[in-house]
Amino acid sequence: MEVSTAAKYPFLKESAKYLRDAGISLDQLVSSVAYERARYQGRGRVMEALDDGSIDDHPVSSKIDATIELLSYPIARMIVSAVADPAFVRRYAIAEAKKANERLKGESTEFVMKVTDELGLDVSTDDGGFSVDFADFLRFSATMRSKSWKLVNQRIRDGRVLINKFRLVRIIEQMLTERISSELPLEVNDEILQRFSREIDEIRQTLEQRRKEHRAQGMGRLSIVRFPPCMKKLLSMIRAGENVPHTGRFALVSFLHKLGMDSDEILETFSTAPDFDERKSKYQVDHITGEISGTEYTPPECSTMKSYGICFDPDALCNRIKHPLNYYRVKGKAFRSGK
Numbered sequence: 001m002e003v004s005t006a007a008k009y010p011f012l013k014e015s016a017k018y019l020r021d022a023g024i025s026l027d028q029l030v031s032s033v034a035y036e037r038a039r040y041q042g043r044g045r046v047m048e049a050l051d052d053g054s055i056d057d058h059p060v061s062s063k064i065d066a067t068i069e070l071l072s073y074p075i076a077r078m079i080v081s082a083v084a085d086p087a088f089v090r091r092y093a094i095a096e097a098k099k100a101n102e103r104l105k106g107e108s109t110e111f112v113m114k115v116t117d118e119l120g121l122d123v124s125t126d127d128g129g130f131s132v133d134f135a136d137f138l139r140f141s142a143t144m145r146s147k148s149w150k151l152v153n154q155r156i157r158d159g160r161v162l163i164n165k166f167r168l169v170r171i172i173e174q175m176l177t178e179r180i181s182s183e184l185p186l187e188v189n190d191e192i193l194q195r196f197s198r199e200i201d202e203i204r205q206t207l208e209q210r211r212k213e214h215r216a217q218g219m220g221r222l223s224i225v226r227f228p229p230c231m232k233k234l235l236s237m238i239r240a241g242e243n244v245p246h247t248g249r250f251a252l253v254s255f256l257h258k259l260g261m262d263s264d265e266i267l268e269t270f271s272t273a274p275d276f277d278e279r280k281s282k283y284q285v286d287h288i289t290g291e292i293s294g295t296e297y298t299p300p301e302c303s304t305m306k307s308y309g310i311c312f313d314p315d316a317l318c319n320r321i322k323h324p325l326n327y328y329r330v331k332g333k334a335f336r337s338g339k
């Protein structure tokens with residue numbers, strides 16, 4: 001593989017092999033003056049993901065430029081690992097995967113299939129486009145919101161879903177997001193922590209500042225004053241680290257998800273709880289939002305909430321609605337009309 005190609009797709013095994021063959025050690029990469037430019041670009045890569053949620057195109061006009069660009073990838077992964085913030089790992093993974101998507105759109109069918117092969121996706125060329133296994137399609141399209149991704153809107157033949165290149169590349173993006181997220185954080189040694197201490201502090205401070213602003217704004221773009229009393233109560237209980245029954249967690253997560261929050265935003269909302277267990281919460285949230293199960297759940301209606309004992313402090317509006325989501329919508333209309 002040409003180094004210019006490896007620089008564009010640094011996550012490929014061949015790209016990693018290129019670096020191994022070049023004989024550059026981790027120590028050299030972290031400390032040697034010869035790799036200062038690579039470290040600079042690695043920092044840039046991480047900061048772009050932090051600030052914009054995407055990775056910029058960096059001009060590559062020579063073999064040296066391409067090598068530096070390729071080296072910036074392992075450096076970026078070291079910095080992200082050292083920050084060790086799950087939400088930031090995900091943000092970085094999404095940014096890298098998006099960049100790969102942009103680039104893959106312009107590649108040949110042969111190259112795209114080489115990438116799918118490496119990622120373990122069973123793809124065939126079919127009817128002028130591609131086909132993927134039904135189960136793979138379901139798994140990797142579970143987070144796509146657009147109706148056009150729903151299974152009922154697909155052409156299916158012999159258990160395979162027919163897709164065009166644009167869709168195939170979007171599936172690759174999703175697979176890459178999952179792969180990079182699962183690979184990080186890597187273990188980092190003291191030398192790495194010391195070398196990138198300034199960046200690590202800056203990123204942590206930025207993340208903390210954003211979380212503060214997020215909390216101050218009251219759930220980002222959602223309006224907490226429109227929440228029904230049950231959801232306000234469940235949210236405050238979770239944030240205070242109080243014991244909330246599974247039915248309550250399920251109701252709140254599915255409610256927030258139906259209002260448009262994704263798994264990471266929901267996790268961030270819960271992260272203030274003193275007993276916050278990132279791993280456990282992520283599993284529960286991903287299950288309810290459909291990222292693991294493939295099924296997006298809807299919050300229970302009021303009668304079910306009552307039978308679970310989690311209909312807290314119903315107010316006058318509660319007498320007019322049958323579902324917590326309706327409460328949010330009706331209250332929104334009331335606000336807009338100034339009532």
Ligand code: SF4
Nearest residue numbers: 228230302305311318
């Ligand atoms: S009546 Fe429905 S919306 Fe109101 S608090 Fe009870 S469960 Fe929530």
